[in-house]
Amino acid sequence: MAHDYYETLGINKTASKDDIKKAFRNLAHKFHPDKKGGDEKRFKEASEAYSVLSDDKKRAEYDAYGRVFSEGAAPSGGQGGFGGFSAEGGGFDFSDFVRRAGFGGGSGAQVEFDLGDMFGDMFGGRSTSSRRPTRGRDISIDVELAFPEAVFGAERRVLIGKTALCNTCRGSGGKPEAGQKTCDTCNGKGQVRETRRSFFGSMQTVRPCTACRGKGQVPSEKCTVCHGHGVMKKQEEISVRIPAGIEDGEVIRMAGAGEAVASGTAGDLYIKVHVGKHSLFRKEGANLITELPIKLSTALLGGEYALKTLDGDMTVKIPEGITHGEILRVRGKGVPVSGGKRGDLLIKIKIDLPNKLSKSAKHLVEELKKEGI
Numbered sequence: 001m002a003h004d005y006y007e008t009l010g011i012n013k014t015a016s017k018d019d020i021k022k023a024f025r026n027l028a029h030k031f032h033p034d035k036k037g038g039d040e041k042r043f044k045e046a047s048e049a050y051s052v053l054s055d056d057k058k059r060a061e062y063d064a065y066g067r068v069f070s071e072g073a074a075p076s077g078g079q080g081g082f083g084g085f086s087a088e089g090g091g092f093d094f095s096d097f098v099r100r101a102g103f104g105g106g107s108g109a110q111v112e113f114d115l116g117d118m119f120g121d122m123f124g125g126r127s128t129s130s131r132r133p134t135r136g137r138d139i140s141i142d143v144e145l146a147f148p149e150a151v152f153g154a155e156r157r158v159l160i161g162k163t164a165l166c167n168t169c170r171g172s173g174g175k176p177e178a179g180q181k182t183c184d185t186c187n188g189k190g191q192v193r194e195t196r197r198s199f200f201g202s203m204q205t206v207r208p209c210t211a212c213r214g215k216g217q218v219p220s221e222k223c224t225v226c227h228g229h230g231v232m233k234k235q236e237e238i239s240v241r242i243p244a245g246i247e248d249g250e251v252i253r254m255a256g257a258g259e260a261v262a263s264g265t266a267g268d269l270y271i272k273v274h275v276g277k278h279s280l281f282r283k284e285g286a287n288l289i290t291e292l293p294i295k296l297s298t299a300l301l302g303g304e305y306a307l308k309t310l311d312g313d314m315t316v317k318i319p320e321g322i323t324h325g326e327i328l329r330v331r332g333k334g335v336p337v338s339g340g341k342r343g344d345l346l347i348k349i350k351i352d353l354p355n356k357l358s359k360s361a362k363h364l365v366e367e368l369k370k371e372g373i
């Protein structure tokens, strides 16, 4: 059975929204488990009461039926989660407060209180209004490679439209020759004091000055190229080194080549590689594989074949008596690996049998037959 929420907060049924807020604030301060003499149970009870009475709909239900039916209502048993707190006005996000305090979600068993962290988040420098991105976004692009480029590696220049550091001011946002002056906003201190009205009364906070980004100095004149932003949209040509032996679908990461942010870290550039097929060769690890069709007579007698490889033309010596499917290995003509070494070129022999024999050929084969071949 739920407690009497009005009793819990020490107010009567005609209490205004302000009274409810005030009452909860006092109790939250008094019973907060982090405080000396705090009382976790009472704090939870007060939170639950507040979550209902501060919500017009839930309050009306509670007044009429002694319990709440709305979505996210506290279960009447008082156990488990108290989900569904609505955000409070005035820049104070009550739901966030309650979530941090461990009341959100279903279990409600995990109760963690960190007053400093809680206040830091709610009232401190991490508030959303003064938050700046400290890392630029990542960019991903696709690059098509010809088969030989993937085998031997390549240098590719790609044009990327992105937010990049301004070349003129190198990201400072100031006209380089004009120098720096003391920041007017913080008088050179690099931080500003702020008094904010909050749920718990007025809070003094110190946060880094956003005008000078905590440096205390600002450029005397704005950079004319980027208009003081330090970064700007532009097309940037980036040279990408494709390592030898890269596989289709592999991704190269270039740290810091993504989008830039003023006084922060640039994001990364991800390059997904697509390798085209080759009509003669395929790659298997460090080896290149090709098929070589030879005549039956060459298989029997041996001979030489001209082969176009990725390294240029070469002559392949076919030993006599080679069989179909046999592999000739040419060492060091495969994919470059570390240490200046290369894998092998594997030539798979394919014996082309004639579909149709001429009369004389047939006669010759019959002669072979007599020889036991």
Ligand SMILES: [Zn+2]
Residues within 6 Å of the ligand: 166, 167, 168, 169, 170, 171, 172, 173, 174, 223, 224, 225, 226, 227, 228, 229, 230, 231
């Ligand atoms: Zn600039």
Ligand SMILES: [Zn+2]
Residues within 6 Å of the ligand: 183, 184, 185, 186, 187, 188, 189, 190, 191, 209, 210, 211, 212, 213, 214, 215, 216, 217
């Ligand atoms: Zn400043």
